[in-house]
Amino acid sequence: MFHNKPISITPIGYVVTQAKGSExxxxxxxxxxxxxxxxxxxxxxxxEFSHLFILFWLNKISTKDLPxxxxxxxxxxxxxxxxxxxxxxxxxxPIGLTIVKLIKVEKNVLSVRGLDAFNLSPVLDxxxxxxxxxxxxxxxxxxxxxxxxxx
Amino acid sequence: MFHNKPISITPIGYVVTQAKGSExxxxxxxxxxxxxxxxxxxxxxxxEFSHLFILFWLNKISTKDLPxxxxxxxxxxxxxxxxxxxxxxxxxxPIGLTIVKLIKVEKNVLSVRGLDAFNLSPVLDxxxxxxxxxxxxxxxxxxxxxxxxxx
Numbered sequence: 001m002f003h004n005k006p007i008s009i010t011p012i013g014y015v016v017t018q019a020k021g022s023e024x025x026x027x028x029x030x031x032x033x034x035x036x037x038x039x040x041x042x043x044x045x046x047x048e049f050s051h052l053f054i055l056f057w058l059n060k061i062s063t064k065d066l067p068x069x070x071x072x073x074x075x076x077x078x079x080x081x082x083x084x085x086x087x088x089x090x091x092x093x094p095i096g097l098t099i100v101k102l103i104k105v106e107k108n109v110l111s112v113r114g115l116d117a118f119n120l121s122p123v124l125d126x127x128x129x130x131x132x133x134x135x136x137x138x139x140x141x142x143x144x145x146x147x148x149x150x151x
Numbered sequence: 152m153f154h155n156k157p158i159s160i161t162p163i164g165y166v167v168t169q170a171k172g173s174e175x176x177x178x179x180x181x182x183x184x185x186x187x188x189x190x191x192x193x194x195x196x197x198x199e200f201s202h203l204f205i206l207f208w209l210n211k212i213s214t215k216d217l218p219x220x221x222x223x224x225x226x227x228x229x230x231x232x233x234x235x236x237x238x239x240x241x242x243x244x245p246i247g248l249t250i251v252k253l254i255k256v257e258k259n260v261l262s263v264r265g266l267d268a269f270n271l272s273p274v275l276d277x278x279x280x281x282x283x284x285x286x287x288x289x290x291x292x293x294x295x296x297x298x299x300x301x302x
Contacts, residue, residue: 004165004187007208007273008157009244036155039243041219044233048292055206055246057158068192082195084277092190093160093276095206097248099284122158125244126235130291131299133250133284140281141199148282 011122012039013108015056015115024116030103033110033123040108047105051129054115057122058094066090078143085141096121099129162273163190164259166207166266175267181254184261184274191259198256202280205266208273209245217241229294236292247272250280 013035019026033054035043046052070088072078083091100112110126164186168175184205186194197203221239223229234242251263261277 004162004273006159006161007275009160009246010157011155012243014155039219039235042233042235042243044220045230045236045292046233049236049295050290051287053248055244055248068190069195079196082193082197084190084193085196085200085279087278087281091276092163092193093206095160095246095276097204097206097276097278099287122155124158125242125246125248127238127248128236128291128295129287129289130238130295131289134287134289136202136250136252136280136285138280138282138285139201140279141196144200144279144281 009124011057011124012036012126013123015117015119015121015123017115017117017119024118027114029115030111030113031115031117033112033115033126035108035110035123037108043105043108043110046110046126046128047102049128050102052100052102052112053127053129054096054098054100054112054117054123055125056096056117057124058089058096059121060118061089061094066092072143072147078146095124160275162208162275163187163277164274166268166270166272166274168266168268168270175269178265180266181262181264182266182268184263184266184277186259186261186274188259194256194259194261197261197277197279198253200279200281201253202250203253203263204278204280205247205249205251205263205268205274206276207247207268208275209240209247210272211269212240212245217243223294223298229297232294246275
């Protein structure tokens with residue numbers, strides 16, 4: 001079927017961060033996103049939004065022989081659940097999705113807070129986060145709530 | 152640079168919807184997402200979340216000769232802004248990102264409300280939407296607010 005064939009995506013930029021290993025999960029960390037010059041015009045007016053979705057590629061993940069179920073955060077006391085029910089990096093298409101605070105835009109460089117991407121991760125897309133993304137009455141599993149309390 | 156090379160993504164499933172043209176923007180529309188059988192285990196426990204992020208491919212978009220600035224929603228009275236400051240379909244990597252309400256999961260078929268994807272759009276990833284995605288103090292441009300009021 002035509003909708004089953006591989007899709008080719010070309011990065012629009014990449015991440016620069018000093019954070020290493022689990023440091024990238026620190027929600028206060030400030031990273032830079034370097035956008036390739038050919039896309040600089042596409043950043044126009046971006047600074048009017050406080051928060052952005054960053055889509056990036058988890059380029060350290062091999063997609064070979066991935067398990068389809070994981071313990072959230074690798075925590076054995078939490079139930080084994082499908083990877084689509086988690087934000088695990090280990091997923092069939094390892095696309096990272098994180099909502100960040102935009103600090104500033106200088107030419108082709110964005111400074112953002114809270115991006116949990118490793119240094120040199122390819123960036124695939126940037127979208128503004130708006131009230132339609134936020135105003136939802138949501139519910140989550142009990143195991144998720146136990147993770148939230150730890151923060 | 153290694154982070155600049157094209158990335159190959161293989162869809163995990165596809166969208167089935169009766170909606171045509173601008174009908175896909177109806178936030179009450181119910182669509183199905185058919186997940187390929189090889190990924191069925193990855194759906195385990197998904198039904199415990201009320202809302203999901205759906206990442207899909209806007210496969211009707213040609214990425215040739217795209218403008219880098221657009222009027223939001225094609226509305227000439229709104230400012231011309233960079234595509235990364237909009238949710239326009241016309242973007243360098245036409246990845247759609249929509250938060251949907253999960254209605255039910257039956258084997259490899261998800262029924263969801265509010266997915267603005269065309270019939271047979273390839274689905275790239277599914278992630279749970281949680282309180283960390285929601286609890287943000289955000290601000291948006293004036294032109295965005297004028298669109299919200301219309302809804």
